Amino acid sequence: NAGVTQTPKFQVLKTGQSMTLQCAQDMNHNSMYWYRQDPGMGLRLIYYSASEGTTDKGEVPNGYNVSRLNKREFSLRLESAAPSQTSVYFCASRSGQELYGYTFGSGTRLTVV
Amino acid sequence: GENVEQHPSTLSVQEGDSAVIKCTYSDSASNYFPWYKQELGKRPQLIIDIRSNVGEKKDQRIAVTLNKTAKHFSLHITETQPEDSAVYFCAASIGSARQLTFGSGTQLTVLP
Numbered sequence: 001n002a003g004v005t006q007t008p009k010f011q012v013l014k015t016g017q018s019m020t021l022q023c024a025q026d027m028n029h030n031s032m033y034w035y036r037q038d039p040g041m042g043l044r045l046i047y048y049s050a051s052e053g054t055t056d057k058g059e060v061p062n063g064y065n066v067s068r069l070n071k072r073e074f075s076l077r078l079e080s081a082a083p084s085q086t087s088v089y090f091c092a093s094r095s096g097q098e099l100y101g102y103t104f105g106s107g108t109r110l111t112v113v
Numbered sequence: 114g115e116n117v118e119q120h121p122s123t124l125s126v127q128e129g130d131s132a133v134i135k136c137t138y139s140d141s142a143s144n145y146f147p148w149y150k151q152e153l154g155k156r157p158q159l160i161i162d163i164r165s166n167v168g169e170k171k172d173q174r175i176a177v178t179l180n181k182t183a184k185h186f187s188l189h190i191t192e193t194q195p196e197d198s199a200v201y202f203c204a205a206s207i208g209s210a211r212q213l214t215f216g217s218g219t220q221l222t223v224l225p
Contacts, residue, residue: 045212102159
């Protein structure tokens with residue numbers, strides 16, 4: 001049981017380049033989330049998907065797009081990377097059961113130069 | 114939207130002493146309050162959580178208390194050990210998708 005798998009683990013991009021962060025979960029969870037983590041700012045929600053086929057903006061969606069490809073996969077795309085997007089990105093998933101905690105992936109450390 | 118404030122940002126305690134981290138939230142509709150521990154370079158891991166219909170929950174050396182009237186909740190760690198050193202995050206859940214809003218984190222250092 002792998003839980004939540006994120007790829008890649010590390011990435012360096014040049015300003016203006018694009019890339020997609022991949023996330024997959026094997027726990028049959030309904031809801032999936034993308035967070036970014038910056039020093040001193042905790043984790044901030046970028047986008048989430050309450051269920052397959054739906055996506056919604058979180059606190060900091062600008063510069064990002066997402067795709068809920070199927071129940072297992074939820075990808076995050078940076079169309080034109082900016083240095084302000086240098087961060088650690090975490091994907092998480094949650095069972096549809098009421099009031100149940102998240103399971104986080106291991107994170108992607110992204111540097112935009 | 115929901116806003117979660119967490120204090121202190123750093124906390125140092127002697128091994129064996131207790132540590133307390135406090136959080137306040139803004140939206141009275143929040144009803145789920147988890148705490149996460151994150152070791153350096155690792156993913157956040159859920160250590161304890163509390164629902165809004167409960168005032169206190171314990172799990173061995175850790176406990177969480179919730180005051181709905183004052184909209185604050187706290188993490189208590191007793192008999193601290195060096196392996197408790199980490200960043201701790203509180204969070205509050207709101208919305209049908211139960212998206213979490215996190216506090217800014219507390220760096221706990223347990224001194225041997």
